[in-house]
Amino acid sequence: EDVLSAVHAFPETLVYTQSFLDFVDKVNEAGEGVVRIEVRGGPEAIGMFQQPEAVRNGVVDMVYTPGSFYAGALPEKDALVAANVTAAEARAAGGLDLIDEIHQEKMGVKYLGWFDSGVSYNLWTVDEPMLDAEGNLDVSDWKLRGNPVYNAFFTEYLGASVIDIPTTDVYSALERGIVDATGWTQIGLLDLKWDDFVNYRIEPDFFSTDLGVIVNLDTWEGLSEEARAILTETALEHERTSAEALAELRDEEFAELEAGGMQVVTLEGEAAQNYLDAAREKTWERMRTQMEKHPMGLEHYDALIEAFYDPSKDPGS
Amino acid sequence: MEWYWALALLIGSIVVLMALGMPVAIAFLAANIAGAWVFMGGFDAVVLMLDNGFGALSRFALIPIPLFLLMGELFFHTGLGARMFNAIDRLLGRVPGRLSYVTVLGGTGFATLSGSSMGSTALLGSLMVPEMQRRGYRAKFSIGPILGTGGLAIIIPPSALAVLLATLAQIDVGALLIAGVVPGLVLAALYVGLIWLQTRLDPQGAPVYDMPPVPLAEKAGLVLRDVVPMAGVMVVVVLMMLFGFATPSEAAAFGALGVILLGLAFRCLTWEALTKSVTGALRVTLMAYLIVFGSATFSQLLAFSGASSGLIDWATGFDLAPLWMLAAMFLVLLLLGMFMEQISIMLLTVPIFFPLAESLGFDLVWFALIMLLALEISFTTPPFGLLLFVMKGVAPPGTTMRTIYTAALPFIACSLILVALLVAFPGLALWAR
Amino acid sequence: MTRALKLYEGLLSAFALIAGALLVWLMVSILISVTMRNLGLQPFPWLFLSGEYGLFYLTMLGAPWLVRKRGHVHVELVTAMLPARAQAWLSRAVAAACVAVCLLLAYAGYELVRQDIARSNFDVRAYFTPKWWLTVAFPVSFGLMALEFARFAVGPARMHSGEAGIHE
Ligand code: NA
Numbered sequence: 001e002d003v004l005s006a007v008h009a010f011p012e013t014l015v016y017t018q019s020f021l022d023f024v025d026k027v028n029e030a031g032e033g034v035v036r037i038e039v040r041g042g043p044e045a046i047g048m049f050q051q052p053e054a055v056r057n058g059v060v061d062m063v064y065t066p067g068s069f070y071a072g073a074l075p076e077k078d079a080l081v082a083a084n085v086t087a088a089e090a091r092a093a094g095g096l097d098l099i100d101e102i103h104q105e106k107m108g109v110k111y112l113g114w115f116d117s118g119v120s121y122n123l124w125t126v127d128e129p130m131l132d133a134e135g136n137l138d139v140s141d142w143k144l145r146g147n148p149v150y151n152a153f154f155t156e157y158l159g160a161s162v163i164d165i166p167t168t169d170v171y172s173a174l175e176r177g178i179v180d181a182t183g184w185t186q187i188g189l190l191d192l193k194w195d196d197f198v199n200y201r202i203e204p205d206f207f208s209t210d211l212g213v214i215v216n217l218d219t220w221e222g223l224s225e226e227a228r229a230i231l232t233e234t235a236l237e238h239e240r241t242s243a244e245a246l247a248e249l250r251d252e253e254f255a256e257l258e259a260g261g262m263q264v265v266t267l268e269g270e271a272a273q274n275y276l277d278a279a280r281e282k283t284w285e286r287m288r289t290q291m292e293k294h295p296m297g298l299e300h301y302d303a304l305i306e307a308f309y310d311p312s313k314d315p316g317s
Numbered sequence: 318m319e320w321y322w323a324l325a326l327l328i329g330s331i332v333v334l335m336a337l338g339m340p341v342a343i344a345f346l347a348a349n350i351a352g353a354w355v356f357m358g359g360f361d362a363v364v365l366m367l368d369n370g371f372g373a374l375s376r377f378a379l380i381p382i383p384l385f386l387l388m389g390e391l392f393f394h395t396g397l398g399a400r401m402f403n404a405i406d407r408l409l410g411r412v413p414g415r416l417s418y419v420t421v422l423g424g425t426g427f428a429t430l431s432g433s434s435m436g437s438t439a440l441l442g443s444l445m446v447p448e449m450q451r452r453g454y455r456a457k458f459s460i461g462p463i464l465g466t467g468g469l470a471i472i473i474p475p476s477a478l479a480v481l482l483a484t485l486a487q488i489d490v491g492a493l494l495i496a497g498v499v500p501g502l503v504l505a506a507l508y509v510g511l512i513w514l515q516t517r518l519d520p521q522g523a524p525v526y527d528m529p530p531v532p533l534a535e536k537a538g539l540v541l542r543d544v545v546p547m548a549g550v551m552v553v554v555v556l557m558m559l560f561g562f563a564t565p566s567e568a569a570a571f572g573a574l575g576v577i578l579l580g581l582a583f584r585c586l587t588w589e590a591l592t593k594s595v596t597g598a599l600r601v602t603l604m605a606y607l608i609v610f611g612s613a614t615f616s617q618l619l620a621f622s623g624a625s626s627g628l629i630d631w632a633t634g635f636d637l638a639p640l641w642m643l644a645a646m647f648l649v650l651l652l653l654g655m656f657m658e659q660i661s662i663m664l665l666t667v668p669i670f671f672p673l674a675e676s677l678g679f680d681l682v683w684f685a686l687i688m689l690l691a692l693e694i695s696f697t698t699p700p701f702g703l704l705l706f707v708m709k710g711v712a713p714p715g716t717t718m719r720t721i722y723t724a725a726l727p728f729i730a731c732s733l734i735l736v737a738l739l740v741a742f743p744g745l746a747l748w749a750r
Numbered sequence: 751m752t753r754a755l756k757l758y759e760g761l762l763s764a765f766a767l768i769a770g771a772l773l774v775w776l777m778v779s780i781l782i783s784v785t786m787r788n789l790g791l792q793p794f795p796w797l798f799l800s801g802e803y804g805l806f807y808l809t810m811l812g813a814p815w816l817v818r819k820r821g822h823v824h825v826e827l828v829t830a831m832l833p834a835r836a837q838a839w840l841s842r843a844v845a846a847a848c849v850a851v852c853l854l855l856a857y858a859g860y861e862l863v864r865q866d867i868a869r870s871n872f873d874v875r876a877y878f879t880p881k882w883w884l885t886v887a888f889p890v891s892f893g894l895m896a897l898e899f900a901r902f903a904v905g906p907a908r909m910h911s912g913e914a915g916i917h918e
């Protein structure tokens with residue numbers, strides 16, 4: 001029997017961690033006697049930003065983490081951040097095989113699967129946002145809670161001030177009015193209780209979560225043929241089912257939030273398209289700049305965009 | 318390896334090394350090296366541990382601490398603190414232990430809003446303890462109340478740690494914050510009662526000296542000149558945090574600036590006062606942060622090796638009556654608190670304790686409140702509570718660790734009494750529902 | 751030899767001075783960014799970042815100086831119970847153990863820097879900072895700490911006083 005040690009980036013109670021633990025259960029069930037994943041814990045066991053290095057060094061065999069936590073080593077992860085397709089669609093287009101290949105070459109890890117895909121981000125605001133004459137969001141005098149993933153979009157396109165605040169402190173920052181708005185994934189606002197202060201959700205949603213499972217390559221190659229097959233098949237299935245489960249959960253949470261008084265402000269037509277374009281272009285721009293600094297260069301740039309972005313899915317078209 | 322062997326190896330090595338006289342921070346690092354080698358497989362894990370230490374130290378959340386320290390040291394070395402306390406002393410006249418009461422009130426307000434028991438202990442310790450000692454207060458009347466206010470701050474809203482716990486445990490944040498109000502007031506009353514009792518039992522410990530009555534005009538002058546500006550800086554810092562003008566780090570920076578400006582106004586900001594303040598703040602920061610550096614990885618090793626979850630499973634595995642289960646969980650929290658910082662403990666225990674508490678039929682908000690108290694108590698529990706070391710760092714030279722321990726114990730007892738009261742009368746926390 | 755020693759002393763003091771300056775910079779950088787924000791300007795992201803990195807650098811650069819000042823908390827229990835000769839022996843042995851720990855960590859730090867350069871790792875916050883610019887503090891700091899502990903292991907000065915209690 002092959003045994004893989006694993007850690008996850010987020011605390012155990014978070015919905016994304018639960019999804020990963022679900023995957024682990026499926027593997028352990030299907031792989032009985034062949035392969036077993038032994039979860040050693042979350043950020044309390046290995047710091048969330050050290051986990052990618054830990055799997056590269058073989059301190060653990062498997063990590064479930066957002067690609068953004070190893071953006072320095074693999075700027076190509078921004079293709080997933082700017083994606084508007086789910087894992088199943090990206091896999092069909094060859095995007096995930098390409099991402100796997102890049103992971104193997106740049107980091108010496110196997111990219112097993114992109115889980116919990118299809119969940120994107122919204123801007124959540126305390127006060128009703130102003131729209132200008134063209135229907136664009138006018139938040140230039142607001143303070144937004146930021147983080148490196150969306151700061152470029154918030155400052156350069158929306159023109160707002162950004163304050164970096166750790167997730168754990170956002171509740172009191174909203175409470176005391178230190179920030180007027182925050183970006184966050186469509187799911188999870190209820191768990192964080194930010195809906196105590198946030199009253200508006202801005203549509204359209206932008207970006208995508210980029211959570212994936214990576215496995216140390218030496219470990220991967222040392223596994224039996226059968227173990228690898230079980231892991232791959234289970235991962236493929238979980239890519240699909242996790243996206244479906246989270247889409248359902250998102251609809252439930254949206255309904256619950258709206259029942260609790262959350263109002264939705266939707267940008268229309270060209271304003272919506274400009275908003276989405278800006279979020280995506282800023283991300284691609286960052287990906288391009290960082291990719292150029294690596295020996296591999298822009299080799300896969302166009303192919304990645306092709307596989308992870310489907311223009312026909314945007315509201316303007 | 319069985320969890321108890323892992324636990325014995327990690328905790329055993331640190332206790333032995335510390336007993337032999339190795340500096341605490343280095344002992345943590347040595348235990349980490351051994352643990353990383355055994356549980357994570359060799360030298361690569363030691364390299365990873367350094368990377369992890371970098372992550373633990375370069376966090377914005379740690380910034381308020383050196384700045385509050387700087388603020389306190391500046392108050393002290395410019396003599397502004399002494400001015401203020403002279404004035405308060407004269408104004409309050411003959412109330413025995415008056416500065417202790419001031420500490421409880423001011424400390425609670427301050428710790429509660431700064432959101433950092435470490436930062437607040439650092440500030441109040443460097444500001445109050447030397448002044449009170451000079452006035453003949455025994456350590457229990459100065460150090461005790463300061464260490465006690467941390468426990469108060471964690472349950473009186475706003476409390477960053479309460480919000481974090483509620484978030485992790487997925488219970489109502491608002492309900493937990495409201496649940497802390499009455500117990501917070503009860504704890505404050507217990508502290509006041511304790512100080513009153515201590516001044517009765519040991520009248521020499523907090524001096525009463527005959528003071529000529531101060532004429533009203535002079536009183537007004539004292540208040541305006543020596544109290545309002547200094548207390549004003551503290552109040553402005555608190556208001557900045559309260560009304561969202563600034564985060565705690567930002568408010569701390571403004572506080573330090575405020576003291577510098579006051580020092581200029583009162584012409585007491587000498588170059589010597591400035592360098593001494595920076596040196597003092599630097600020493601304590603370095604001492605505390607190198608321990609943070611070491612203990613960050615230590616608590617991860619406890620988690621990664623399965624030692625802490627093994628301990629929790631074991632302690633909660635006896636099929637005991639709910640009250641004994643509560644005691645067991647409380648004890649586990651105190652035990653972990655000796656070696657780990659609060660957020661790691663939460664991450665580790667919440668997924669096990671909360672489902673367990675629910676199955677035992679506990680109200681989860683009530684349970685969360687008790688858990689918060691356990692965490693804060695463990696922060697000041699001898700021998701390794703981090704606040705004790707911070708206090709040691711800022712207290713006047715010659716203050717022994719033993720003095721700090723004895724000063725802390727009665728206040729810990731008050732927190733324990735509150736826990737007992739909460740167990741006996743859950744309504745204290747749950748009256749609002 | 752004395753020149754090398756002088757140079758080394760100078761280095762240690764310079765690092766302590768930088769650590770102190772970084773502490774003051776923490777305050778200044780925050781004051782600037784809050785002021786900018788309230789004037790409606792976008793604070794430079796590097797102000798925020800310099801605070802976080804500053805905290806790390808000041809801890810690492812100041813730590814060797816604190817060893818010299820005997821400023822790291824330690825407990826005296828066993829040393830206090832021993833007769834003078836055994837006490838001196840134990841004190842030197844503990845200092846030597848500290849040297850070993852610090853040397854190993856200095857080497858691990860060197861290895862980390864090598865890895866960060868070979869993998870061109872970045873610390874990703876407001877900017878992409880080459881990781882080794884930061885981690886290079888490890889081999890330097892632990893190397894100097896090893897030297898400082900070595901002075902207590904073989905030099906005339908002792909790390910321990912022989913009085914029971916916790917010292918700082
Ligand atoms: Na509080």
Ligand code: NA
Pocket residue numbers: 653654655656657658695696697701702703
């Ligand atoms: Na502790």
